[in-house]
Amino acid sequence: MEGDSKTQPKSDDKMGAADHLELERTSFTESLTEMVVADDWEPIPADPNYTNPLVRFYRKRINGYDHIAPNFFLVQGYEKHLAGFQARPSDIIVASFPKSGTTWLQELVWRVVHGETGVSSGDATLEYRFPTLEFPPSPIMNMRPLEDVPEPRLIKSHLPYQMLSESVLSSGAKVLYVSRDARDACVSAYHWSRMVNLYVYRGTFPEFRERFTRGLLFPGPYKEHVKGYLDHADTVLCLTYEQLHSDRAEAVRKIAAFLGRMLTDADVEGIVANTGFAAMKANPNTNFHQWHEKGFARKDQEEGGQLRKGVVGDWRNYFTEAESDAFMKWRNEPV
Ligand code: A3P
Numbered sequence: 491m492e493g494d495s496k497t498q499p500k501s502d503d504k505m506g507a508a509d510h511l512e513l514e515r516t517s518f519t520e521s522l523t524e525m526v527v528a529d530d531w532e533p534i535p536a537d538p539n540y541t542n543p544l545v546r547f548y549r550k551r552i553n554g555y556d557h558i559a560p561n562f563f564l565v566q567g568y569e570k571h572l573a574g575f576q577a578r579p580s581d582i583i584v585a586s587f588p589k590s591g592t593t594w595l596q597e598l599v600w601r602v603v604h605g606e607t608g609v610s611s612g613d614a615t616l617e618y619r620f621p622t623l624e625f626p627p628s629p630i631m632n633m634r635p636l637e638d639v640p641e642p643r644l645i646k647s648h649l650p651y652q653m654l655s656e657s658v659l660s661s662g663a664k665v666l667y668v669s670r671d672a673r674d675a676c677v678s679a680y681h682w683s684r685m686v687n688l689y690v691y692r693g694t695f696p697e698f699r700e701r702f703t704r705g706l707l708f709p710g711p712y713k714e715h716v717k718g719y720l721d722h723a724d725t726v727l728c729l730t731y732e733q734l735h736s737d738r739a740e741a742v743r744k745i746a747a748f749l750g751r752m753l754t755d756a757d758v759e760g761i762v763a764n765t766g767f768a769a770m771k772a773n774p775n776t777n778f779h780q781w782h783e784k785g786f787a788r789k790d791q792e793e794g795g796q797l798r799k800g801v802v803g804d805w806r807n808y809f810t811e812a813e814s815d816a817f818m819k820w821r822n823e824p825v
Contacts, residue, residue: 514687514785514788514789516687516784516785516786519542519544519687519785527546527548527561527564527565528564528569530550531548531549531550531559531564532548532549532550533546533547533548534546534547534548534549534558534706537693537701537706539691539692539693539697539698540683540689540690540691541690541691541692542687542688542689542690544561545560545561545562545688545689546560546561547559547560547561547706547708548560548561548564549710552652552653553652553653554652555650555652555653555710555711555714555715555718556705556710556711556714557650557653557709557710558705558706558707558708558709558710559708559709560688560689560708562688563624563625563626563708566626567626568624568626571624571626572623572624572649572653572655573655575623575636575655575657576655576657577655577657577658577661577663578641578643578661578663579661579662579663580641580642580643580663581641581642581643581645581658581661581663581664582599582603582642582643582644582645582663582664582666582749583623583645583646583647583654583658583663583664583665583666584596584599584620584644584645584646584647584666584667584668585646585647585648585649585651585654585665585666585667585668585719585726586648586667586668586669587648587669587670587675587709587712587715587716588648588675588679588682588707588708588709589670589675589676589678589679589682590668590669590670590675590731591668591670591730591731591734592646592648592668593616593770593776593778593796593797594668594731594734594765594770595666595668595729595734596616596620596644596646597611597616597765597770597776598734598738598741598742598745598761598765599620599644599666599745599749600612600616600619600620600644601761601764601765602742602745602746602749602751602753602761603642603644603749603751605751605753605757606761607756607757607759607760607761607764608760608764609764609769609773610775611764611773611775611776612775613775614775615632615774615775615776615778615780616775616776616778617631617632617633617778617780618632618633618634619644619775620644620645620646621633621634621636621639621645621646622645622646622647622648623636623645623646623647623649624647624648624649624709631784631786632780632784648708648709649709650709650710650714650715650718650719651715651718651719651721651722651726652714652718664727664748664749665719665725665726665727666726666727666728666729666745666748667719667720667726667727667728667729668728668729668730668731668734669716669719669720669728669729669730669731670730670731670732671731671732671802671803671805672702672712672713672817672821673805673808673809673814673817673818674731674802674803674804674805675712676698676699676702676805676817677695677804677805677807677808678798678804679698679702679707680695680698680699680808681793681794681798682793682796682798683698683707684793685787685788685791685792685793685795686781686786686787686788687785687786687787687788688786690788695808696813699808699813699817703817703820711825713821713825714825717825727744727745727748729741729744729745731802732802735802738762738765739758739759739762742758742761742762743758746758767797767800770797771795771797771800776797777795777796777797778795778796778797779795781795781796782795
């Protein structure tokens with residue numbers, strides 16, 4: 491994809507949002523200034539609500555999925571990176587549509603695999619312990635190349651099932667998926683998009699919700715994403731955010747059984763006790779404080795961080811009854 495390419499607008503190309511914010515000058519935003527995307531990615535019309543003037547979204551249909559990615563990914567040899575991924579039989583992949591409880595499930599899986607039942611969760615951040623398949627290794631994100639991760643490799647991914655490499659499906663690698671009430675995932679994504687310097691979204695929630703239902707957020711259409719994994723629930727362990735809330739002990743037992751790990755009742759209790767919202771928000775290895783320090787997320791922290799509220803049903807503060815009905819009508823229409 492380094493071949494035929496076009497250069498993206500430089501930082502002086504203002505997009506004209508009414509309350510355009512000064513983009514924080516950080517090593518992360520500096521890294522966005524030279525953006526070159528291959529011609530076979532279709533540019534999505536610019537949305538001025540993304541007040542980072544450097545970001546653009548692109549679309550490409552891959553294995554039947556309308557994959558959406560920001561130029562930030564595409565400039566770094568994205569497809570080459572994906573094509574080069576070779577799953578190993580011992581790999582464990584936690585997949586999700588963003589903002590569905592990925593971090594939570596990752597930490598539970600890491601603890602089950604490492605038998606860690608205490609307050610500590612290793613001596614490194616979750617990003618380092620559990621790198622993301624589709625993000626090229628980046629010092630800003632503190633991720634290691636997957637080749638450098640000792641087995642069993644614990645890997646996060648937002649890729650749809652349709653885009654998992656053949657080697658994931660043929661190697662015997664274990665895949666776990668977490669989904670969440672789409673209304674809460676949408677609210678969470680709205681705040682996240684306001685918080686990260688990649689986007690600095692400043693549109694209204696209804697405007698953002700429309701983008702969500704039109705399938706214009708990374709990694710693409712929500713319903714097709716969830717369906718792709720649920721259709722393979724015979725081999726993928728599918729959990730929900732709401733289950734992690736209502737009976738985390740049961741979820742931990744399911745994870746352990748799926749991964750072939752033995753846990754005592756005391757182990758399960760220890761994991762449950764140290765993975766509640768308050769515990770993970772207090773834990774420097776799970777609270778993503780480094781995003782704010784390194785400039786990936788805004789320093790003001792007005793959005794509450796990666797661990798924002800951690801509740802079921804926050805959507806009630808953002809949807810009227812009629813909006814919820816319309817949204818759920820869309821959600822329940824088959825794809
Ligand atoms: P909110 O923004 O609604 O608070 P992801 O990890 O997929 O990006 O999802 C982030 C969402 O999961 C955030 O939701 C975050 O607060 C929530 N979350 C993460 N860890 C949690 C925990 N231990 N308990 C409850 N919610 C958690």
